[in-house]
Amino acid sequence: MINKFVISICADILKEVFIGKNPSDVHLSYFFKKNRNLGSHDRSNIAEIFYGVIRNKRYLEEIVQDENPKKMILVYLMVMLGKSVRELTPILNDFEVEWLQNKKSNKQIIKSWPVKLSLPDWLWEKLIKQFPEKDLIMLAQSLLVPAQLNLRINTLKDKSRDEVINELRKSFPEHEKLILPTIYSPIGISLPRGTAINKHTLFLDGNIEVQDEGSQILSFLLSPGRGQMVADFCAGAGGKSLAISSIMKNTGRVYAFDISERRLANLKQRLKRSGGSNIMMQRIANENDLKIKRLKGKFDRVIVDAPCTGLGTLRRNPDLKWRQNKRSLSELIVKQGAILNSASTLCKKGGYLVYATCSLLDDENEMIVEKFLSEHKDFATISAKDALEKQGIKLDCDNYLKLFPNIHKTDGFFGALLERID
Numbered sequence: 001m002i003n004k005f006v007i008s009i010c011a012d013i014l015k016e017v018f019i020g021k022n023p024s025d026v027h028l029s030y031f032f033k034k035n036r037n038l039g040s041h042d043r044s045n046i047a048e049i050f051y052g053v054i055r056n057k058r059y060l061e062e063i064v065q066d067e068n069p070k071k072m073i074l075v076y077l078m079v080m081l082g083k084s085v086r087e088l089t090p091i092l093n094d095f096e097v098e099w100l101q102n103k104k105s106n107k108q109i110i111k112s113w114p115v116k117l118s119l120p121d122w123l124w125e126k127l128i129k130q131f132p133e134k135d136l137i138m139l140a141q142s143l144l145v146p147a148q149l150n151l152r153i154n155t156l157k158d159k160s161r162d163e164v165i166n167e168l169r170k171s172f173p174e175h176e177k178l179i180l181p182t183i184y185s186p187i188g189i190s191l192p193r194g195t196a197i198n199k200h201t202l203f204l205d206g207n208i209e210v211q212d213e214g215s216q217i218l219s220f221l222l223s224p225g226r227g228q229m230v231a232d233f234c235a236g237a238g239g240k241s242l243a244i245s246s247i248m249k250n251t252g253r254v255y256a257f258d259i260s261e262r263r264l265a266n267l268k269q270r271l272k273r274s275g276g277s278n279i280m281m282q283r284i285a286n287e288n289d290l291k292i293k294r295l296k297g298k299f300d301r302v303i304v305d306a307p308c309t310g311l312g313t314l315r316r317n318p319d320l321k322w323r324q325n326k327r328s329l330s331e332l333i334v335k336q337g338a339i340l341n342s343a344s345t346l347c348k349k350g351g352y353l354v355y356a357t358c359s360l361l362d363d364e365n366e367m368i369v370e371k372f373l374s375e376h377k378d379f380a381t382i383s384a385k386d387a388l389e390k391q392g393i394k395l396d397c398d399n400y401l402k403l404f405p406n407i408h409k410t411d412g413f414f415g416a417l418l419e420r421i422d
């Protein structure tokens with residue numbers, strides 16, 4: 001039930017987000033840590049309204065004609081969640097009731113698609129060059145819908161996907177019909193968002209990991225084999241390293257490179273839980289670190305999940321569209337090219353290199369790969385469709401893997417599979 005407290009708290013946190021530089025999830029997590037005694041229903045309502053306003057921020061601002069968090073919340077509740085003024089009256093003062101009634105009586109006609117779909121103009125201008133308007137509208141609409149929770153089963157453990165699904169259905173009977181195998185990944189499970197699995201025995205024992213289905217598919221695109229040497233060049237917290245280790249049945253060696261000690265520490269905890277022993281964590285200063293140069297030409301497989309705008313993950317991270325801009329994109333493009341160049345040196349002849357992002361923009365995807373190929377005649381593309389079919393995954397894609405939430409129900413992902421031919 002939505003109450004005055006929930007609305008007041010949401011307004012306060014949103015105010016901090018609008019004027020601050022930290023990501024929205026940082027502000028919300030900080031609030032919840034300071035208020036551990038808050039009930040689960042209030043927490044859920046606060047999170048839903050908080051992220052709902054951020055997702056639809058531009059549209060709400062246009063209606064409110066202001067960046068007033070509380071007014072934006074009230075319009076969100078009325079317009080987006082379908083609450084009537086009568087339902088909201090008990091939690092509003094007289095002025096707010098009158099203001100809301102006036103907004104309802106004088107509906108604005110908003111014709112601009114970027115405004116209606118809450119996308120910044122610079123991003124719309126980029127995307128409309130890539131997609132027909134009808135397709136872009138459908139894509140943008142899908143980015144406004146919160147994502148489902150995806151899990152990956154750990155094949156190093158002894159439970160099959162069906163067994164895990166059955167256990168989860170017993171644990172969450174209210175979601176029984178919504179706990180399903182993922183469409184494409186043979187080791188994925190889809191659950192309703194917000195399902196509390198972090199204290200579940202399956203999670204604590206390492207039988208499952210949280211990982212978007214698209215990210216799982218990228219690990220299969222790499223086609224890692226038993227006993228091989230694999231480099232995860234931008235490992236982060238290690239989701240793909242763990243998936244690759246699982247596919248390789250804990251054989252060979254996976255080098256997880258990252259510049260962040262904190263992220264690698266998270267991977268260490270996840271690795272312990274998984275039961276894997278073939279991942280070697282390597283902190284590097286940058287893509288030109290001496291550790292990279294010493295391992296030149298040693299790897300059978302290299303995956304580069306490059307730092308990017310993250311615009312394919314707006315269902316999960318809606319504030320990214322307000323935090324990124326043309327300048328940050330330009331800076332990332334330079335970084336992506338440099339990282340791909342460096343990572344490619346690790347590949348041995350006949351080795352595979354995957355370049356991937358969770359971006360929707362050609363600037364960060366095809367253009368990076370095509371520039372790389374024009375400068376590196378010793379690499380050639382391999383059909384993503386063919387490579388995935390060999391892994392038992394059927395996807396309608398061509399040379400490049402492209403995943404979209406409105407089509408594949410995954411986050412937006414791009415993947416290019418390259419082979420070193422000389």
